[in-house]
Amino acid sequence: MNFLKSLLFTSLFILPHLVFSQPNKPKPNWQNLDLQEDGVPGMSTEKAYKELLNDKKGEPIVVAVIDGGVDTKHEDLVNKMWVNKNEVGSDSVDNDKNGYVDDIYGWNFIGNAHGENVQYDNMELLRLIKELHPKYISVLPTTPLDEKERREFIAYQKMNTDYMGKLQIAQLTERVIKAFKNQVDSIVGNIGSDAPTQMEFKRYKPKNKMEGRTLSMINKGMEEEGDFKKFYDELKEGVKHYEAEVNYHLNMDYDPRGIVGDNYENGKERIYGNADVKGPDALHGTHVAGIIAADRNNDVGIKGVADHAKIMAIRVVPDGDERDKDVANAIYYAVDNGAKVINMSFGKPYVKDKQLVDSAVRYAVLQDVLIVHASGNEGEDNDITQNYPNRNYVDSLGLNKGKAENWIEVGATGWKYDASLVTDFSNYGKKSVDVFAPGLDINSTIPESKYKVEQGTSMAAPMVSGVAALIWSYYPSFKAADIKKIILESVVKPVHKVKVVQNKNKRKVLMSEISVTGGVVNVYNALKLAEERSKI
Structure with missing residues (x-):
């Protein structure tokens, strides 16, 4: 996964939830x-x-x-x-x-x-914001609030700030990782093999600086994962993760709870x-x-x-x-x-x-x-x-x-x-x-x-x-x-x-x-x- 970390640091962003392997490999069943x-x-x-x-x-x-x-x-x-x-x-x-x-x-x-x-x-953060949104979206500094409402409003503002930061990072990171995958797909297509070897990547002549940087990260990723399939599977998982962040976890218009059909506000419902x-x-x-x-x-x-x-x-x-x-x-x-x-x-x-x-x-x-x-x-x-x-x-x-x-x-x-x-x-x-x-x-x-x-x-x-x-x-x-x-x-x-x-x-x-x-x-x-x- 280090290649993904390098990619996103290059783009000034960090992949927050993916874990990066250490060099070398552990013994099988090492945990026991x-x-x-x-x-x-x-x-x-x-x-x-x-x-x-x-x-x-x-x-x-x-x-x-x-x-x-x-x-x-x-x-x-x-x-x-x-x-x-x-x-x-x-x-x-x-x-x-x-x-x-x-x-x-x-x-x-x-x-x-x-x-x-x-x-x-959704993330719980977004669900809480959507719950408070109708009540506080139009609140002005001069709007009278009691103590409970004031605490809720302050929490709402903090959550909104947190949400907007997470959404921006997710959207930008999704674009970066998708662009990288597109570059990988293009190079693989030019090589003409579904499972290129590391030697084939090293022999490939990059057409521009972007392809050169992509090749460097492919080689690092393959050294880490062992072969192209594992590297590519990790890359696809990264794309899937950030697509889910943007389309579901942080999407204000998405709410799947209707599928369940319960009375969600009834906490006693079993x-x-x-x-x-x-x-x-x-x-x-x-x-x-x-x-x-x-x-x-x-x-x-x-x-x-x-x-x-x-x-x-x-x-x-x-x-x-x-x-x-x-x-x-x-x-x-x-x-x-x-x-x-x-x-x-x-x-x-x-x-x-x-x-x-x-x-x-x-x-x-x-x-x-x-x-x-x-x-x-x-x-x-x-x-x-x-x-x-x-x-x-x-x-x-x-x-x-x-x-x-x-x-x-x-x-x-x-x-x-x-x-x-x-x-x-x-x-x-x-x-x-x-x-x-x-x-x-x-x-x-x-x-x-x-x-x-x-x-x-x-x-x-x-x-x-x-x-x-x-x-x-x-x-x-x-x-x-x-x-x-x-x-x-x-x-x-x-x-x-x-x-x-x-x-x-x-x-x-x-x-x-x-x-x-x-x-x-x-x-x-x-x-x-x-x-x-x-x-x-």
């Missing part, structure tokens, strides 16, 4: 390897299975993946899905009387009873959606599910962290920002249907109905469910910058009303045990981020029984969900608070400093300065500690 035995800072998962679990029997543990969809028929997940045994599939009858028809593998809260699904949605847990784009959710539970014994694909985990798929995350009503309902559904761990690899900087989500989180905590959440990919300090959902409960004025104890917030690490251990994209926070886990260059499942390397705190959170499920399956008498305590107290704490950006300046800090525990999750240590605690 051991630092001492394998030379990479993984979670020691394979060591744990070999030395601690080979003669033990575990129990099934249900992990709810609240995400953008899961391919339940993937070769590495087909035997690892939670199945609602009280429901008869595809008979259009709510057999178990839970309100959700044919919910065999979970539920989809962003679709309708006719099988139509939301694929794209029954809507459909049973299509895959949806139109299940790449992200399938990748997350594979990290947690991909079959370890089928001799294909990859090995998930938790051998007895069963994945409950709950679809609420579109291409765009998830909606708080759907997130709350997904949590209720997960808890009511037996999930013990809930993985939430999503987040956003603005919130509409935090109290609604807080109520669902409180319910989960009361039912002894553990929630694992990704810290975000902006490289920011979550102690300062808000990221939703989070563990902090608030009242109607936004004032703090305690926090959810059964919550683990996860940042991402890479596969080099040096100053770059914490990835440059990972959010952090001495008070708000509990632990770190592998999140860079993670190979996992994607739809149609394929596999792909992805990166983000979205990949780090399911590592921790997998560890929680693994401990719970072998030590089922523990409570959620016990599982959290074991995970946090058994981390590996690097003694060297790591690089982060603080106040726009790069600094080297100890991991204890940017997280609660100052460490990386470790399966081997956690299981040893669990065994000790089980005897108390």
Whole structure:
């Protein structure tokens, strides 16, 4: 992805949400390897299975993946899905009387009873602006406002400024990356091959300076990705991302909620959606599910962290920002249907109905469910910058009303045990981020029984969900608070400093300065500690 970064720096713009690979390549399955035995800072998962679990029997543990969809028929997940045994599939009858028809593998809260699904949605920022727009668009400095209206108006102005900046960057970046792709397509057409080799590109004589710069970036991209197809696929993903930003995420005239057909303003409404847990784009959710539970014994694909985990798929995350009503309902559904761990690899900087989500989180905590959440990919300090959902409960004025104890917030690490251990994209926070886990260059499942390397705190959170499920399956008498305590107290704490950006300046800090525990999750240590605690 460095070629895209170079392209956009050349054009004075930055690609904010794409992750740039480090030189060299990690070992396969590096996230489950051991630092001492394998030379990479993984979670020691394979060591744990070999030395601690080979003669033990575990129990099934249900992990709810609240995400953008899961391919339940993937070769590495087909035997690892939670199945609602009280429901008869595809008979259009709510057999178990839970309100959700044919919910065999979970539920989809962003679709309708006719099988139509939301694929794209706005950013929450834009939805909030559209909500306040009719009220404040004509407000003048002399317009009388009460205290509540004044606060809303100030927030509206700040959001408008943020929105216009994001829209301008997205529109300009879309043009830049599309122009670059057009140049690549032109050069490939002139070469006359669908899959040119690097030698063919090097032999190609550029017709002008623009082609020369494009060739240079193609060569860099191919060196990084290994071949033209991978390079070109990354380029197409970049184009698709910014087209979605302009056409859907930040488009004032786009609103897909009518597809769902619910009363969106009724936060108490629970029954809507459909049973299509895959949806139109299940790449992200399938990748997350594979990290947690991909079959370890089928001799294909990859090995998930938790051998007895069963994945409950709950679809609420579109291409765009998830909606708080759907997130709350997904949590209720997960808890009511037996999930013990809930993985939430999503987040956003603005919130509409935090109290609604807080109520669902409180319910989960009361039912002894553990929630694992990704810290975000902006490289920011979550102690300062808000990221939703989070563990902090608030009242109607936004004032703090305690926090959810059964919550683990996860940042991402890479596969080099040096100053770059914490990835440059990972959010952090001495008070708000509990632990770190592998999140860079993670190979996992994607739809149609394929596999792909992805990166983000979205990949780090399911590592921790997998560890929680693994401990719970072998030590089922523990409570959620016990599982959290074991995970946090058994981390590996690097003694060297790591690089982060603080106040726009790069600094080297100890991991204890940017997280609660100052460490990386470790399966081997956690299981040893669990065994000790089980005897108390």
